[in-house]
Each structure stands twice: as structure tokens, then as C-alpha cells.
Amino acid sequence: MSLHDDAVLVLKGYAPGDAHGDQAELRQAYLDHLARHDDGMWKACGAGHLTASALVIDPERGKVLLTLHRKLRMWLQMGGHCEPQDVGLEAAALREATEESGITGLTLLPGGPVRLDRHPIPSPCNWHLDVQYAALAPAGAAERISEESLELRWFGYEDVPGVADTSVVRLLEATRSRL
Secondary structure: OOHHHHHHHHHHOOOOOOOHHOOOOOOHHHHHHHHHOOOOOOOOOOOOOEEEEEEEEOOOOEEEEEEEEEOOOEEEOOEEOOOOOOOOOHHHHHHHHHHHOOOOOOOOOOOOEEEEEEEEEEOOOEEEEEEEEEEEOOOOOOOOOOOEEEEEEEEEHHHHHHHHOOOOOOOHHHHHHOO
């Protein structure tokens, strides 16, 4: 199965909590995008492309690990572009979270994606259609900064709204509702 096919299956199976709200609309927009663009998973697609991300969370400590993104200079969850070796969106999200956090042994929160988020990105990407997961950090996890980050830092749940944008805040809220 191709990554494109996997994304279609994941999105068809995504059951947002707001069946008639923005998540349902985004789900349909993502499916429409993939139906129109065979290359809709890849950075080369000028109309935008799907990305995969994961919020690294330590529920026992009530903390999330955010990265100060090198290019965007914003505190964000781990994530990015899908790569040809990714067998699916879950694999892409877990790979990105592991690479950017340096933490081995991450596991995705069961139940598939937590949220969808579409946001403009500087050219040539134009649009990211992000499929957002949550990754649980193992006990005693030690982060290690990657070349894509200026900094990594653990934040208490209550501190996230003060440092991150609303997309990250909504992802944290949705994640916490599933714990």
C-alpha cells in the first residue's frame, strides 16, 4: 500500500469529536486534496501536502516536550514532511517525533490521529495539511536536540498557552481528553 493510500484510509477512519465542526471540514478537505493530487503527500505538490506530527507528552509529570523550530522560531510539536520510506502516517509521525526529540521508545497514543491542522507555510511548501498524533514518552526519557531545533524544553500543561500558538494548545487539549 502506498503512503497516499494509507493517508486516505487513516483520514476515512478519523472520527473527530466535533462531527459537524472544523475537524470534520478539515478531514473532508484533506480527502479532497488527496483525490485531486496524486503527489499530495510530497513537498513538491505546489497546492500543499500532508505532513505528520506528534506532541510528545509525559502524562505522569503533566508535561509536553516542545521544540523551538529553527526556521519558524516558534515552539511547536515534533513533526514534518513524509518521506518515501514511511509506510504510513503513523510511522511518519513516530519517526519525526523520535528524530526531533532524540527520545527512543516513544509510542503513539492509541486511536489514530488526535487532530488535524491546516496552516500556511512559506514558499515553496505553501500549505501544510498536518495530521497530528500524540506520542507518549517512556519513563526517564532523555531528550536530545536535533539540527532542526534551536532548543527542546519540557513545559507543564498550564504553561503551553503562554509559549505556543493556538494550534499546539488545541492539540494538547485534544490529547489530554484522550488520556
